[in-house]
Amino acid sequence: MRNVYIAGIGQTPVGEHWDSSLTTLAVRALSAARREAELPIQALYVGNALGGEVAGQALLGTTVATAAGLGGIEAMRVEAGGASGGAALRQAYLAVAGGAFDVVAVVGVEKLTDVLEGSIEAALALALDSDYEAAQGLTLTAGWALLQQRYMHVYGYADTAFAPFPVNAHRNGSTNRAAQYRSAISREQVIRSPKVAAPIALLDSSTAADGAAAVIIAAEQVVRKLSGPRIRVAGSALASAPLALGARRDLLWLEAAEQSAQGALKQAGVRHADVDVLELSDQHGIVAALSLEAGGFVERGMAPQAAADNLIAREGTLPIATFGGCKARGDAPGALGVYQIVELTQQLRGTSGANQVADARVAFAQCLGGLGATAATHVLVRED
Amino acid sequence: MQLAKHWRLKGSRYRLEGARHPHTGAICFPRPADAAEWEAVPLSGQGVVESFAAAGKAADGFADDAVMALVRLAEGPIITAQLTDVALDEVKIDMPVEMVTRKLRDLGPEGLIVYGYKFRPLLVER
Amino acid sequence: MPKPTLATGIVGYGAYVPRFRITAAEISRIWNGGSLLPITEKSVPGIDEDTITMAIEAGRHALARAAVPATELGAVWIGSESHPYAVKPSGTIVAEALGCGLEISAADWEFACKAGTEALTASMGMVGSGMLAYAMAIGADTAQGRPGDALEYTAAAGAAALIVGPADQALATLDATLSVVTDTPDFFRRAEQTYPVHGNRFTGTPAYFAHITNAGRRLLAQLGAEPGDFRYVVFHQPNAKFPQTVGKQLGFGPEQIAPGLLAPRIGNTYSAAALLGLCATLDVAEPGDRIMVVSYGSGAGADAYALTVTDRLPAARERAPLTTAYLERRVEVDYATYAKWRGKLVQG
Numbered sequence: 107m108r109n110v111y112i113a114g115i116g117q118t119p120v121g122e123h124w125d126s127s128l129t130t131l132a133v134r135a136l137s138a139a140r141r142e143a144e145l146p147i148q149a150l151y152v153g154n155a156l157g158g159e160v161a162g163q164a165l166l167g168t169t170v171a172t173a174a175g176l177g178g179i180e181a182m183r184v185e186a187g188g189a190s191g192g193a194a195l196r197q198a199y200l201a202v203a204g205g206a207f208d209v210v211a212v213v214g215v216e217k218l219t220d221v222l223e224g225s226i227e228a229a230l231a232l233a234l235d236s237d238y239e240a241a242q243g244l245t246l247t248a249g250w251a252l253l254q255q256r257y258m259h260v261y262g263y264a265d266t267a268f269a270p271f272p273v274n275a276h277r278n279g280s281t282n283r284a285a286q287y288r289s290a291i292s293r294e295q296v297i298r299s300p301k302v303a304a305p306i307a308l309l310d311s312s313t314a315a316d317g318a319a320a321v322i323i324a325a326e327q328v329v330r331k332l333s334g335p336r337i338r339v340a341g342s343a344l345a346s347a348p349l350a351l352g353a354r355r356d357l358l359w360l361e362a363a364e365q366s367a368q369g370a371l372k373q374a375g376v377r378h379a380d381v382d383v384l385e386l387s388d389q390h391g392i393v394a395a396l397s398l399e400a401g402g403f404v405e406r407g408m409a410p411q412a413a414a415d416n417l418i419a420r421e422g423t424l425p426i427a428t429f430g431g432c433k434a435r436g437d438a439p440g441a442l443g444v445y446q447i448v449e450l451t452q453q454l455r456g457t458s459g460a461n462q463v464a465d466a467r468v469a470f471a472q473c474l475g476g477l478g479a480t481a482a483t484h485v486l487v488r489e490d
Numbered sequence: 491m492q493l494a495k496h497w498r499l500k501g502s503r504y505r506l507e508g509a510r511h512p513h514t515g516a517i518c519f520p521r522p523a524d525a526a527e528w529e530a531v532p533l534s535g536q537g538v539v540e541s542f543a544a545a546g547k548a549a550d551g552f553a554d555d556a557v558m559a560l561v562r563l564a565e566g567p568i569i570t571a572q573l574t575d576v577a578l579d580e581v582k583i584d585m586p587v588e589m590v591t592r593k594l595r596d597l598g599p600e601g602l603i604v605y606g607y608k609f610r611p612l613l614v615e616r
Numbered sequence: 617m618p619k620p621t622l623a624t625g626i627v628g629y630g631a632y633v634p635r636f637r638i639t640a641a642e643i644s645r646i647w648n649g650g651s652l653l654p655i656t657e658k659s660v661p662g663i664d665e666d667t668i669t670m671a672i673e674a675g676r677h678a679l680a681r682a683a684v685p686a687t688e689l690g691a692v693w694i695g696s697e698s699h700p701y702a703v704k705p706s707g708t709i710v711a712e713a714l715g716c717g718l719e720i721s722a723a724d725w726e727f728a729c730k731a732g733t734e735a736l737t738a739s740m741g742m743v744g745s746g747m748l749a750y751a752m753a754i755g756a757d758t759a760q761g762r763p764g765d766a767l768e769y770t771a772a773a774g775a776a777a778l779i780v781g782p783a784d785q786a787l788a789t790l791d792a793t794l795s796v797v798t799d800t801p802d803f804f805r806r807a808e809q810t811y812p813v814h815g816n817r818f819t820g821t822p823a824y825f826a827h828i829t830n831a832g833r834r835l836l837a838q839l840g841a842e843p844g845d846f847r848y849v850v851f852h853q854p855n856a857k858f859p860q861t862v863g864k865q866l867g868f869g870p871e872q873i874a875p876g877l878l879a880p881r882i883g884n885t886y887s888a889a890a891l892l893g894l895c896a897t898l899d900v901a902e903p904g905d906r907i908m909v910v911s912y913g914s915g916a917g918a919d920a921y922a923l924t925v926t927d928r929l930p931a932a933r934e935r936a937p938l939t940t941a942y943l944e945r946r947v948e949v950d951y952a953t954y955a956k957w958r959g960k961l962v963q964g
Contacts, residue, residue: 228549237499238520239570242594242606243545243552251543252560252570259541259583303546304578351560352519352568357540504713532715553663574664575635575945591672591713592664603700605668605709613945614937 107203112337112486113324114143115448119284120317120436128154128161128217128316132170135318136213140174143322148207149180153194153214155187155440155475156229161217170213180207187233187475188387190214191319191443192344192482198323199342199484208325214444215318226314230439233476235350247311247390249351249477251303254392256357258305261407265305268391269296270413272310272434275388275427278420279434281460286315286436310433312389317438319445337454340376341485343369349479360478363400367472367483371402374468374485378402381485382466383453384424385446387474388431397472398424401483425463428453443473443482454488491601503606505532506589508567519567535589536616537561537609540568542581551595561587561609575610586612618794618838620744625786626923627684627750628779628932630677631895632670633882633942636660638954640769646951647764654855658772658883660949661758663957667696668706670775670888671756672713677936678752678777679714681787686715689779690748692722693738695731695887697805698758699724710754721751728803729852730913731755732776732887737793737919739780750781757886762811763960770855772883776891787929788898788907791922792839796831803914819914824858825865828910831918832866835908839922843867846922847905850876850893852912854884862910875900881943894923896939903927 116138118131126134132152140147152166163169167181186193191214198210218226231240234249244252258265273293279285291309299309329336345365348354354361371378384403388394395409403424404412417424429435429449432442450469452458469486501507508519509528519533538561545556557573559581573581574592587609594606638660640653661670671694679686692711699706707722716722725731725738732755739751756775761767783789802823805812815823828851836842843849849868851859856879863873876893878885885892890911897907905925912918955961 223547224550227547228551231549235570237495238502240549241499241604242558242571243548243556244558244570245546245549247547248543248545248558249570251546252541252558255543255583256541256560301544301546304544306543306546350570352570357560357568500712504709505715572664575662590669592662592669593666594664603666603668605713608664614941 109326110339111329114139114322117319120286123316131318132215135320139320145209151194153191189475189482190440192473214441216438267410271391275431275433279430282429285430312432312437340487341370341374360400362481366481367401370483383463384470446471536564574608623783625783625789627781628678628682630674631939632674632775634661661773667756674775674777680936687717691751693735695725728913730911733911733919755887755891759886770884774885774888788923797917800916827918831920835920853879856880
């Protein structure tokens, strides 16, 4: 396997892009990444969760490649729900590390606002077990709410215990120009907000929206010519677990998140204590909490406490959502995994401005599909 | 309208039909993807609430004010279902519930009415 | 004597009433209906309930009491004026949900409020002729009245299921039955119409009272029995007053009617009404008690039955919830909620 490096990054803000199509968003992010990399793209993997169902377009790999003037290259869509972006990067990584290509582009893109709310919920619910969860009326948000209620019962937390997660996300989002929500919020505001799916509060709930992010990765011999610190994709792993909550051994343990985290960390030769900055699936505090625990960063049942102790802040030992996370940067489901890489690359380059985590050298990115049924994890390491 | 899909699921939806392994006696719900070796067995419909939540904004075709639950069935499996005949603030974890058959979804004036299992607090204490 | 060759009886019974109620006073508040109200309150089905779901629950209770496997049933027949589909049988869905076998007859019956007893009489015929061992007859309705109309105060929801089987297994034997029919247009609903039309006071003397008294008197005469021979009597009950008046006309007293008189508390459950009254009566009857039941269906006709409770009833009735469990499970809703749930709001 060859070493693989980040050669370029690009993104659009997450938001309600009424005047842009899925393709326009994807090409915009990809163009920004290509301007940085200045390398000939040999293949394109498009991470997208709902394009076929919501944007009404299949063959997204080809659609984006040809629109970007890359006609002729290998291109395809990778779908793994909310882990689509991470899964697309995983495919690109395998292609470069395995020697099939030297330079591969990954675009994560989602375009949801072309349809109305009920259809968005129905599309998002495709990542649940169709016959035994979605058919019963479950949505993704309600699924996480079921896990939060159980978590509160088992570990003895009140629903207010999850408020530090969105407070941290908004604090970081307020200084990210690409964030959907750039206002800080207080713990009291979160606690007082109405419930979207009790026990989950409105202000602890991301808003699924539009956005695209792009990363170009390249083999070692190609990036030797690039200037600046080199960011290596040191670990890459994808894992799966049953879609249906009832089919899992342990409701409060995201097995796929654990397995992919362990796989990526092991491959990178990195210990938990070495990780300086993390990006996780954090549509709600409970998602980040279960991810932190499954990833091995905090003990079971301790994530809300860790958040309350401010460990998740930029100044803490487990900084998450450093550009706002899903809650403030915005939640473009299939693009999440690529946004995470764009943000963590800036952290490792030291170009994050007000959002910078000091001396960040090792970064951990994990995105989940469904209710944690699939998890894609990547570890990035700065090489000077 | 996925007529064949709804038809295929009627055993589990109407009768809470799970599967029993003829040798090990293991019971599962839903039936395994390839249940050739397993025998169909209707489950008792008795269970307890493992967790619950408001359904929130529902997908098209579902009511917005539903209460969702994870129900641990007496036979062991945990299933996702709506609670009915109960308000959110009346629900507690570990509360005993029983299966009833209700309308899951109405696919509109020209569509199918989908029936299936929901759970409610016990009508009569057991 | 109007009875089948082989003696039959009720081997299992089950009741169902939805959890929700709206008071007649609340309906009157919206429509300025005054204070002379036909009942106290009526049952309202929840948004996930219909004739099929209610029939399934009543049917499950009937099977539990009969202690007969669902696969032994030879027929599942459902009488209703609110079958959810215009074309597609309620009976097939109910039979599948109950776990019946493939070799079974399932059909839907319609005769205004006596569709359920039509199914009962047919069940007696099938079992009494020896063609079937067991047949289930269900009466179930989620009746609708036009907003503001007199019917809206009473049109309610409920279901009752009876399993007819051999008399030697019966909780109550079905000793005889008799039906009367005339063409009397007191109440009807054309196809595709949401709400029925009724003839106001024409629904009384020539319709409800004439048919029930005719059927009742004829059955008593053919049995050589007097009203006093019966411990209990159940009539179709479109409101609180009619069944009490017709009981008096036939010579029955208030104490004979009381256990089966549910209309004041749950309204007119249409096809379920007489059968639910019978279920509630079986909940309290003792071995040896004789019970008379007379249903009524607009259009018009009446079915009369004579039953005798056996010593198998007391043990069997404990195997499923009593009707009172449903009567006491009561959550009141306001007119706005009721209008929303019952599809009375124009939603585009």
